[in-house]
Amino acid sequence: MALSPPSLLLFSLLSLLLLQSSAVIPRMLFLVPQQPLVLTYHKGALLKGNYTVNLLFYGSFTPAQRAVVVDFVRSLSAPATSVESWWGTTGLYGPGGPTRLSLGRVLLDQGCSLGKSLTDSDLLALASRPPHRGAITAVLTAPDVLVDGFCMSRCGFHDAGRAGRRGRVRYAYLWVGNPATQCPGNCAWPFAQPTYGPQTPPLVPPNGDVGIDGLVINLATLLAGTVTNPYGDGYFQGPPTLPMEAATACTGIFGGGAFPGFPGNLLVDPATGASYNAKGLAGRKYLLPAISLYL
Numbered sequence: 001m002a003l004s005p006p007s008l009l010l011f012s013l014l015s016l017l018l019l020q021s022s023a024v025i026p027r028m029l030f031l032v033p034q035q036p037l038v039l040t041y042h043k044g045a046l047l048k049g050n051y052t053v054n055l056l057f058y059g060s061f062t063p064a065q066r067a068v069v070v071d072f073v074r075s076l077s078a079p080a081t082s083v084e085s086w087w088g089t090t091g092l093y094g095p096g097g098p099t100r101l102s103l104g105r106v107l108l109d110q111g112c113s114l115g116k117s118l119t120d121s122d123l124l125a126l127a128s129r130p131p132h133r134g135a136i137t138a139v140l141t142a143p144d145v146l147v148d149g150f151c152m153s154r155c156g157f158h159d160a161g162r163a164g165r166r167g168r169v170r171y172a173y174l175w176v177g178n179p180a181t182q183c184p185g186n187c188a189w190p191f192a193q194p195t196y197g198p199q200t201p202p203l204v205p206p207n208g209d210v211g212i213d214g215l216v217i218n219l220a221t222l223l224a225g226t227v228t229n230p231y232g233d234g235y236f237q238g239p240p241t242l243p244m245e246a247a248t249a250c251t252g253i254f255g256g257g258a259f260p261g262f263p264g265n266l267l268v269d270p271a272t273g274a275s276y277n278a279k280g281l282a283g284r285k286y287l288l289p290a291i292s293l294y295l
Helices: 013-020 063-075 082-092 120-127 210-228
Strands: 008-010 027-029 049-058 099-109 135-141 156-163 169-177 292-294
Touching: 049 063, 049 120, 063 082, 063 099, 063 210, 082 099, 082 210, 099 210, 120 135, 120 156, 120 169, 135 210, 156 210, 169 210
Parallel strands: 049 099, 049 135, 135 169
Antiparallel strands: 008 292, 027 156, 156 169
C-alpha cells in the first residue's frame, strides 16, 4: 500500500519555526540527489512506541562534538522544539502511532578497538553490544576512520542484526561517518563546496563544525529510515537493495524553493551567519532533511 497521491507533502521545518518563533541488505544513505518518489508500504514491521538511541562514538570526538550529537538525540523527544515536531512526522507512516526516541547509552571507543579501517562486518560487531531490546544503536566514526564505501558510494547506512538465543531477537542499528576530512563535499553539503553538480557557496554550519553538522544531517536521515523501514520490508520505493526511504526520497531538500545546488530558503542566525531550519534543546540549531509524505 502506498501513501497515495495526489499531494506530496515536503515537511517544512522552516514553516514550523516561523509559527513558533547485517541480517538483511543494508539500506544506504546515498550521495546522489534523487527526485521525490512515492513510498510503498511493503507490510513489514515498523519501529513504533518507545525506543532509546545508543550512541557509540568510535575514534576521536571532542566533548563539544559529542554534545552536539547528544543534544540532537535528546531534542527528538523534547516538547516545544521544532526538532521534535520534525521527528513527529515519522509517526504518520503506517499504523501503530508515533515512535518516541530518547537518549540511551553514550559509549566511547576512542582507542578504535577494531582498528581504523572497518568493514560492514566490523560495524555490525560494534553495534552488537547489548542492550538491544527497545534500542537503536548508532555507530559514529571519526574523520580518520576508514569505512568500506564511505564517500565513494555512501555517507552511512542502517541495517539489522540478530541477538539472543538462536538469533530470535532482531535489532536495528546504523552507521554514520564524520566526513570532515574525507569527503565534506559529498557528505556534509550544503556546509561544504559540493564535489559534483552546481558549485554554490557553502553555508555556515549552525554548530560551527562542518563535519559534525553534516553528520547530524545524515544521522537524522538514517533514523527516519530506520523506524519506517527497519528490516527492509517497511516503507520504501525502488529495489530492496537500493531503496529510497522517508528522507532519502527528498535528498538535498531542506526548505521551500529548493532545487539542485540550492538547499532551499532557510533561517539565518544574525550573530553567526549560520543557516538552519530546526531548533532543539540547549539553544541548539540544526539543519534537518525534508521528509516526504504522500497523503
